[in-house]
Amino acid sequence: MTRSLPRRSQEPVAWSLFGAGGMLLAFLGPALVLITLLVLPALLADDVAAGHAAVLAALRHPLGALLAFAGLSLTFFHTLHRLCHGLHDLHVPLSARLVGWVGYGTATLLSLLAGVWLLGL
Amino acid sequence: MSGSLKVRVQRYRPEEDDAPWWQSFEVPWSEDTSVLDALNHIKDVEDGSLSYRWSCRMAICGSCGVMVNDEPRLGCKTFLRHYADADEIVLRPLENLAVERDLVSDIDPMLAHIETVQPWLQREQAEAPEAGETLQTPVQMARYESFSHCINCGLCYAACPQFGRNPDFLGPAALTLAQRYNLDSRDEGREARMPFLNGEDGVWACTFVGYCSDVCPKDVDPAAAINQGKVASNVNYAVNLFRLLRGGDDA
DSSP states (O other), X not given: OOOOOXXXXXXXXXXXXXXXXXXXXXXXXXXXXXXXXXXXXHHTTTXXXXXXXXXXHHHXXXXXXXXXXXXXXXXXXXXXXXXXXXXXXXXXXXXXXXXXXXXXXXXXXXXHHHHHHHHTO | OEEEEEEEEEEXXXXXXXXXXXXXXXXXXXXXXXXXXXXXXXXXXXXXXXXXXXXXXXXXXXXXXXXXXXXXXXXXXXXXXXXXXXXXXXXXXOTTSOEEETTEEOOHHHHHHHHXXXXXXXXXXXXXXXXXXXXXXXXXXXXXXXXGGOOOOOHHHHHOHHHXXXXXXXXHHHHHHHHHHHTOTTOOOHHHHHHHHHBTTTGGGOOOOOXXXXXXXXOOOHHHHHHHXXXXXXXXXXXXXXXXXXXXXXX
């Protein structure tokens, strides 16, 4: 018994963003926590204003903004992807299509907001 | 180490029973008594009408899969001594598959899924035997070897919540076998298999619960194979996207 060829799933788009977000979180997450919660506050304890100026300058630099955008946006997609599949695994009686639109729509919206915020700095 | 244990078995004989029912037996055990031995004891001594599948008694044939206390296990590889402290052990046919009779499951859906992914060596051109063997290095073999240990016992299908909810999902064993042949340096059948992996009932229906790998009696790790399949399907998606952008056909 052989099947006719099935329709291609569009899941690779969501999975790529999920995977990229997960990878980024795994590699950069601990370092970011270390730097922003411990190292920078310790180094800049004497001059908070200079620290603020330095972080602002980094975020205004195109490369810094791009990194921050990737860090935020991919994390949104990673989290929302897991939530969508988590709802399915928990047998929450919602249509997969609806969950997909709301989930990935939220990630897209949050990414846009992050982009607008970074551009406006 | 020895004793006796209450074994509760789900019975269902379609020509007599309207619904499944339970039957209990007291089974003597010693250190080397397996669940399969217990079933053979029941059939030989207590009730000859009990039906169950078995053959090799050594975890190779993959016939004797049953639910032991709600866990998919091979009867021959599960020993009563591990349940010595329990009040009883409860045996049911494999989850997620229809019951044919007593502990015998209808495994046709699983076999159909396995056949779908064409798990055999495919060559674009047939070679004459005189051409000799198609050689493979140990490194090339190591890529797929662990996935080739699958014995088609179906425990992973009984464990998989996605297969339970969507019987069209190709499932752990089929997707693992697809990966096993896709990774084989001698095989040229990847193009025929990928559409089934790429489909909505292929690798993407898996949410990486991972219970299939927990219950696999041969340590095949289907969850890892499926995730490797997701990477392969992802690459295939990107390549297809470029082909479409350049005006090519959708594949």
